[in-house]
Amino acid sequence: MSSRALSQPRSLKLTSAGFLLLWCIAAAFPILWITVMSVKSPVDAFDGNALNVIFGPATLAAGQGISVLDIILWMFSLWGAFILTARVAPRMVTSYAPPKALWLGWMIAIAVLFIGAIVWFFSIFPGLSDNLSPWLGPLGRDGIGFTTEHYKTVWVERGFFNNFQNSLIVTVGVVTISLSVGTLAGYGLARSGSTLAFWILIIALIFRALPHSVLVAGYLPVFISSAEWLAPILGENAPTLYGKPWAVIAVLVAINQPFTIWMLRSFFQNIPADLDEAARVDGCSHFQAFRRVIMPVMWPGVITTGLFSFLLGYNDFLVTSLLLDAQNQTMVPAIAGMFNRETTTTDQVVAVAAAVSITAPLFILVMVFQRQIVSGLTAGAVKG
Amino acid sequence: MNFRTFAAFVGPSIVMMLLFIAFPLISVFTQSFYITQPIYEVVEVETCTPGFLTQTCVTEENSVPILDEHGEIVTKTEFVGLQSYRNVLELDRVWTAFREGSWTAFQTIDFWKALRFTLTFTLITLPLNLGVGLGIALMINNAAKSIRGPVIFISLLPFIITPVIGALSINWLFRGDGILTAIMEWYSGRDIALFAQAWTIEILMMLYRVWHVAPFAGIVLYAGLQTVNQDSLESALIDGASRWQRMRYVIIPHLMPLITFISMIHLMDSYRVFEEIVGFSSQGHVISLQWLTYDFLVPDQAGNRSISRASASAMLTMVGIVILLIAPLRRTWRDHKGSN
Known part of the structure; x- marks a missing residue:
């Protein structure tokens, strides 16, 4: 039940929304920032200038970068992956798997998603990126420093x-x-x-x-x-x-x-x-x-x-x-x-x-x- | 449910807790009165260096640990009474500092330094946590229904992140010319070194802790806000209560049990502050009680762990827990007796 007497004046609503936004930034920023740092060369990662950390000129100069097209492709595939795992898969499992073998349905769903992710990221994605980038001019060229070498160092070496x-x-x-x-x-x-x-x-x-x-x-x-x-x-x-x-x-x-x-x-x-x-x-x-x-x-x-x-x-x-x-x-x-x-x-x-x-x-x-x-x-x- | 079935259901859990919580407690208690040391023997060693005409020989007395037939160091355990407690508390140094009236001298003694920080940390973060948590709850409650899900998702991130890693990630933003330090320097036009003195590190730690636990308070209180009785809010409005008065006299009393719950959890958890010390690697400036025990347990350069001193400091830490829990436990007991 919402009555008009209890509704809030606009100024209060705006202040509340503003602080909420501030909180969301504070909550997500440290995690986002270390993610950005982790894909930059050391010079960029610890640069005092925020823009240098984001765009990574030194990383780019070292020949490691990512194009706008790649970023769009990445965002698209991550969004797709999220929709598939969080929305589509549960619905498919609950509707197709027999109620008694729900866990089997989940196992199959997880296996399919896993294989799908490997196929997409390791064969379709690079092919798509290579074939499209010559057509797009500046959008297809590397614009932002990006390197995965630190992850390789951590996991492999x-x-x-x-x-x-x-x-x-x-x-x-x-x-x-x-x-x-x-x-x-x-x-x-x-x-x-x-x-x-x-x-x-x-x-x-x-x-x-x-x-x-x-x-x-x-x-x-x-x-x-x-x-x-x-x-x-x-x-x-x-x-x-x-x-x-x-x-x-x-x-x-x-x-x-x-x-x-x-x-x-x-x-x-x-x-x-x-x-x-x-x-x-x-x-x-x-x-x-x-x-x-x-x-x-x-x-x-x-x-x-x-x-x-x-x-x-x-x-x-x-x-x-x-x-x-x-x-x-x-x-x-x-x-x-x-x-x-x-x-x-x-x-x-x-x-x-x-x-x-x-x-x-x-x-x-x-x-x-x-x-x-x-x-x-x-x-x-x-x-x- | 008769006693046998009850015992069968609860049994495994009780055994686990007895074996791995109650038993270690007893063993820590006894260990704190004993000390285990290697037995040393004094060996005369004659070392000779060749020289002209005569050799130069030096005879030294070295103390070396006795080895048994497997080549392992023989240790003996002896009862030392309260010696370990004395080693941790260092009362003579406290007394000297007290006579000189010197707070700085007092704060160079590890245990008291740790106690001072742990208590300040607990007491300062408690109101901050409640305040920020209540703020988050009210703001989420004010927000449009469609964005509440994503906002709760983002709010959960600081809560769910591994504490050491969370502290590290804040650390990286500030350490050296980290991005936030750089912004503060640019804003103030001065050189700022946040990790050079204790009080700035303490502020960062408290900020980190509030960032980490406020989402918990926020979400619990947000759930509580959903059950506020709309009728009493409206009748308060008819009686002419302002927005602030409705908050103060209707909403806060309704949330009071939850606020007590959050405070209790917060007191328990922040009294054991530890991960911040590791994440900010602040042991040079600031330490906490739990870190002190941890530090005694970590092998030193010779590979020895000071188990008995760790046990003494652990028992002293326990005293704080007991004091902390007396009030809530008495209340629970009264409620339980009242409900029967």
Whole structure:
């Protein structure tokens, strides 16, 4: 209901819109700017003049540039890719895949999109660009400095791919284990009103407030000497937990548990208890009711919680940098190391390129899952 | 749901938390009273250099760690009581600084320096975060429906970015002749070095933190604004309340539970400020409590980690958490008892 008395004067609306614009610029600018820096030669990237950073004369002088036509083609293909992944693919999956094999539909959709992207960017795109540019005169010639050499340095020479793999292992492990342990606990806590459940939640809240370095101080000596104290149980081949990705996964899952169970509990509470009672009347055990009746309607909540677990595993610096050794290092500590160690501007730009590489998946994540993230942020809050 | 089913559902999660949170806490607590050191023995070494007629021989006493049969350093663990705490707190230096009345001397002691920064950081960013968050919420609420989606998308970016990388990206804008420093220099006509003294770095860190967490506050409050009762707004209008009064007496009270929630999360998270120190590489000027523990845990040049000092500083950090949580926990307990 909007009444005219509540409507705002024009000046207020304009001020509000102006500040909103200002906020959007402030929010996006740092990320945009490092993206621009990462495709320029070091001289341009750290130039004091903003226009030089954007147009990159030194990069262009070195023979590396991009034409207006290329930019238009790029924007067109990125826009197309966004429309295909965010709009067309979900609609096709929901309409063509049988409801029971929805995940299969998604797998096929992702595979098709992936192959399509490779074909487009590596064969059609360069061909199109080469054939069109002679016809367009100045628009077809290189006008803006653009180079991908820093990305090549990061991914190929610096072995960033290895860090990427480690990050992938840690994140996937954290998400799957913390969801499977957390959904069970969240369901149990949501359906039990006992004082014990209350105390578990309160203790979880206290655990959530703990600084992670406190916990790591507890793990480190135990993990380093684990071969000794595990030897009586496991014998000769007792592992040293220090430096093992799966030990880090276990640690991150535990650190993430308090948050996970709080969030999942509030999602489970939104599902009426009548639903599992009906299933119980029909002869299901508690666990069967959970698996066959509650889980199918819980997917949005599980996906949302999974996103936040993903962020925790992906963004972590403290735990991974202290508990993993050099060859198992994940991406974030690797970049911080690059940034702190290197002193020449070339190395700095390489670190910038690595930083952009690590941000890109997060960008796509927000694009695809914006609604789930917002619902996750508000789910915890509305319930308190 | 009977106790056994409940235990079966909650069990795995509880085991994880006991094993990886409760147990390390106990072990940190005990470690802070013990110290593990290599055992040294004094060895006399005679080094001779050839000389004319007679050799020149020097006998030195070196202390070397004892090695066991595998060639590893033998260590012994002994109970030292509160020694590690004394090493972290450095009360004698505090006392000297206090007698001289010198704040600068006091601020050269790592622990107190870290404590001072952590508390200032927490207390200054809290109102800023709430203010900016409320502003974002109101502005999004004012905006046309069609642009709300994209605006929320852009607003989420600072929130979702990896904290270390976010801090680094702000760092690159300001470091040296970074683009924003260059603009500020051009505007003021003076030479500006933002990373040469502590207070400018602290301001940058606080700005970064507000940039990073305000979207969270904004989106939570925006969701809260959707549930404001339009009728009470209109009746306030009929009673002659101005725009500001409606804001103050209708909307803010409605959002109060959310504001408390955000403040609590913010206090917990900013008390553990850490990533900013890494991203701005400010350890030369500014450190935080969590960074202090981290620094003790990182091996030094000889490859030793000062575990017991880290444990002591971790336990001291915990004291702050307990103080921070007493008030909200008491409230929750009262609510819980009230609801039964």
